[in-house]
Amino acid sequence: MGETQQIRTSCRGCHGGCGVIAHVKDGRVTKVEGDRQAPIGRGTMCSKGLAVLQLSYHPDRILYPMEKTDSGWERISWDQALNTIANRFRGVVEEHGPESIVVGQGTGRDYESFLYRFANLLGTPNVLTAGHMCYVSRVGATLITCGNLPVSDFEGGPKCMVVWANNPLWTNPDEYKGVDFWAAYQKGTRLIVIDPREGFLAKRAELWLQLRPGTDAALALGFLNVILEEGLYDEEFVERYVHGWEAFVDRVEEYPLGKVEEITWVDKGLIREAARVYATTKPACIQWGVPIEQTINCTDSNRLLTALMAITGNLDAPGGNVFFVPPPVRTVSEFGLHRELPAEQRAKRLGGDQYKLASRVALVTPKAVWDAILTGEPYPVVAGLLCGTNPVVTRANAKEVHAALSKLEFLAVIDFFLTPTAELADIFLPAATWLEQDYVGDFWKRHGYVMARQKVVEIGECWQDHKIFQELGKRMGQEEYWWDTLEDALNYMLEPSGMDFQEFAKRGHLKGEMSYRKYEEKGFSTPTGKVELYSTLLEKWGYDPLPQYREIPESPVSRPDLVKRYPYILNAGLRTPVFFHSEHRAIPWLREIRPDPLMEIHPETAKRHGIEDGQWAYIDSPRGRIKQRVRLNRGIDPRVVVAEHGWWYPEAEGPGHGWDVSNVNVLTDNDPAGYDPAMGSTNLRVLLCAISPCLDE
């Protein structure tokens, strides 16, 4: 028996980042715990990270490459697997062109740099990520507005925090973890919570604004209206650093508080009070969540929040919303080799002409891909490579997603388990968990750090995603762009810092040298050098240059014809603290905590339908029906039904594993009429539904 070794690394149970000490004995990880020295997590860990032993050593985890044959899945070698993919892809390139291969990933898990490098060198502009409605959409919207993503500066000492459609204590708002938010809160900040649901933070908040789901942009316009009317903005900042002020003011005035109250269901007095508290308590930050990005108002909601930060003088001010300075390492964009994608290939990006902001940040809206697969228009997409993504469960209109992926001539999937999406593949490539990889963690984030992720063990024949892209790339004629070893690639990433991966790993993390109000010297990185409340780029691309509120395409307001049959607003995508999107349902420690998908309804609503707490109930939308278990919650509006996302049943018979039983995306719609016009963001959040008790359970 060997000694227990302790190795410092960083988690990737969600997007990742928290510092971890892994205990290893005889080549096996025996325990993980938080690293108190780490700037992210600060010694704490969440349930998902702490359950990594049950993920890594799970009996159902696939530990070697497999090929689907007539008699089922069969084990093959890495050489066979990669050569098969390379051969099939070469065939597609010859017959149709590289654009007929879709390369995709799920949410940001630190492999985008390698994935984009591979896709750009392959020559396909069709990279499918969650970015059109999650994070990249806020990066894109803020890039064109103020040149960078403004991130809450919890350490900078905010005196007021607005938590807008977010639960930073349960979920990972990309840049920061709940522990920093909580530390700021404990110092005595004022707290405003904007949420259709009364959660832990709403209960504590000084002001809780319970809005109609999906109306965030209108509420933000209401805030702006108060701030303009009462002169609560920073005149000097506006004078010097805002482009398009007068036009913006005119637009905001189109949303008087009475109108905003009608749209949002929030009392106008409360809106006025909240806007005053935010605008007059300095510094103040806005911590916003992904729901506002998953509607037709994605870009404008992001732009409106940026406007609030800017005109109150909170942009890049300590304790406000700031532009963290990255550590001196290569950027994801440089590593991803976007410049290597030839212009004629870029021009072929599916939906690129229509969703120009999405195209600007190098991604496509999913339906453009499903359509190309299913109809061959504007050209056929016939093959795919998907990494760490389960679109059958996580993308809108799951039935269409399932049909499209089933129709691909060839699909390879990189994952830990045979998910409902992986079951549709021809080749399965086993991915390494974060315990089995070396990486420059949090490379893509904008919080000013990179975290050393160190390989602690090797399990089976699993490879880390980065190595898969590198080795596949070499087989696709990209040899000169890749390295002999993964470590060489990481050294290249780290080169500007003057250290190699070994030294970086010893150090644990790197931090950028932070400075505030950088605009005073450099202006903002936008075409006018100012905060573009009137966007010159949106104007150039043919969109409304000023933010507006668009009614949710399937709401009681826009579709009164549907209300009789579907009387409730479904607020889809409630998060759980123990699962990350569609992941982790197979982990016993986590599933024990949340065995069933939960939908929440108000007790009055339940009574009307004869539904009891804990009973299974159906949710119907114009697209289909699912069932979830009911939890009564007085903290939601009786007109609203809340449902969890990401559900499938790993324990259910394959290949479907119950993907259509409780999956909220069976209900969601992906009709382009409901997309954000510039970003192509799908409406994953707000639709109409009916409920009924499930009598056969």
Added chain:
Amino acid sequence: MDRVALLVMSEDCMGCHACEVACKQEHGLDAGPRLIQVVERAPLFVPLYCHHCSRPPCKDACPVDAISRDDRGIVLIDEEACIGCLACIEACPFGATQFYEERNVAVKCDLCRERLLDGGEPACAKACPTRCIVWGGVKSISQRVARRAAARQLMT
């Protein structure tokens, strides 16, 4: 030796369940027994855990004296002696004593005794992002709780 205890300030529990998984990992437990557990009653969270009572009802209920209280006040079950009769489970007012079906014994929180001996803190307390799990000498806990309450009153 100073008596130690653990207290969850339920007001600050935001229902992330990290403590539960940290505990499972530390004690090598499978799904089943939950030595610390957060029950959700949306939007409230109710932590259930062992209070290491000074007159433990579980100890009194045990017919074979398998439950003891050590000199630091930690209430422990001797698994070798336990006959799996469930009497302690019925007796505990906090639902903190759990039945471990695989081993056919009762199990409960040991305050991460081993970790404390190494100068560490209980696994659940370490994982908690809101630091709502406080532990330490009994006197110091009550002082800390009082300070926290005072700080909160000053804030509002």
